[in-house]
Amino acid sequence: MELEQKAEMPVRYEFRFPDGRLWVHEVDVAAPEAAANAEAGPDWARLEFQQCDHCPLRAGEVSDCPFARALARPVAVLAHSPSYEEVLVTVFWRGREIRQQTTLQRALGSLLGLLGATSGCPHTRMLRAMAWFHWPFSTSAETLYRSLGTYLLGQHLRQERGLEPDWSMDGLRELYRNLRLVNLGMAGRLRAAAEEDSSLNGLILLDLLAADTLYSLDSYEGELDGFFAEYFEEG
Numbered sequence: 001m002e003l004e005q006k007a008e009m010p011v012r013y014e015f016r017f018p019d020g021r022l023w024v025h026e027v028d029v030a031a032p033e034a035a036a037n038a039e040a041g042p043d044w045a046r047l048e049f050q051q052c053d054h055c056p057l058r059a060g061e062v063s064d065c066p067f068a069r070a071l072a073r074p075v076a077v078l079a080h081s082p083s084y085e086e087v088l089v090t091v092f093w094r095g096r097e098i099r100q101q102t103t104l105q106r107a108l109g110s111l112l113g114l115l116g117a118t119s120g121c122p123h124t125r126m127l128r129a130m131a132w133f134h135w136p137f138s139t140s141a142e143t144l145y146r147s148l149g150t151y152l153l154g155q156h157l158r159q160e161r162g163l164e165p166d167w168s169m170d171g172l173r174e175l176y177r178n179l180r181l182v183n184l185g186m187a188g189r190l191r192a193a194a195e196e197d198s199s200l201n202g203l204i205l206l207d208l209l210a211a212d213t214l215y216s217l218d219s220y221e222g223e224l225d226g227f228f229a230e231y232f233e234e235g
Contacts, residue, residue, distance in 0.1 A: 004032045007119040011134055015078075015104075017085065023113050027114050029131050037212055041069045042076070044192045052185035054178060056122050066120035067182065070190050074111065075190065078104065083201035091136045099135050107226040108202025116182070126171075129154060140212040145224060147172065147213055169217065176214040183207035 010026040017023075043049065048117045055065075083105035091098045091110075100107075114134050117127035130139035131151050135142065135213045155165035166172075181205055190200045216223055225232075 009162055011114060013136075014092075015107060016088040016090070016130050017081070018087075025074060025077075025111065027111075027118060029114075029128075029134070031116055041072050044189050045069050045072050050185060050188045050192070052123075052182055054123070055185075059172040064187070067100035067116055067124065067186055070115040071112065071186070072189070074108065074115070078108065083108075089136075093134060093136075100137055102137065105201040106137065110138070112202050116186075121182060123175075123182050126175050127179075136194075141223060144216050145227075147176075148217075148224075173214065173217050176210055176217065179210050179220075180207060180214065183210060 002225040009030050010028040013025045015021075015023040015025075015029075041064045046056075046059075047057055047062050047065050049065075049068075051057075051065065057065075081104055083103060085104045087104050088099065088100065088101050089107040089110075098168075114131055116124045117131040130146055133146075133150075135146065137189075138146065141209060152167075154201055155167060160210045184207070187200060187203050187207070190203060
């Protein structure tokens with residue numbers, strides 16, 4: 001299994017702009033913190049710079065916000081590009097090539113979600129399991145499906161190890177509440193860093209998916225029922 005995981009690293013995003021520019025960003029899902037700590041982050045990535053109110057990290061022990069540190073390179077490269085600019089994005093992962101012509105805003109939303117989940121932020125670390133099976137450009141329904149499926153499988157594996165499972169999914173709701181606060185805090189940081197709105201709007205799009213998922217968890221109205229018709233049959 002370990003050899004299989006190493007062979008699948010990293011996730012590679014290629015952004016091709018209309019003027020011919022090509023920008024590439026790779027995310028090592030196995031050990032992202034090591035890559036992030038290789039060089040100093042910008043001032044806006046310092047932990048105490050607009051630190052999230054619910055952040056458990058301490059400035060005396062950690063110099064940079066892990067999530068902000070992970071975003072430093074994309075922001076530096078893409079801060080001058082407007083969110084509505086059309087880009088051709090190709091993602092290479094697990095031997096697959098996924099390509100989509102879309103706006104920079106949506107493309108960044110996909111990349112930022114992966115970066116957040118693998119950044120080492122205490123409030124996003126539970127999303128790491130989803131990052132191992134990253135699916136670019138997910139819709140709200142796909143995000144809900146993957147979130148629920150990943151969390152419930154995690155609870156089954158906990159139970160198999162003699163740990164208390166959370167079948168009520170209260171922990172998942174709390175995770176997404178905290179995630180929304182993290183996104184709000186990161187938006188404040190990016191406002192101080194980005195000259196254009198591409199990175200900020202990518203984060204806003206990501207937050208909309210988080211909000212939609214949280215709403216579905218708190219007020220489920222059968223959004224996924226149609227995919228599980230066979231499960232509702234008697235016998």
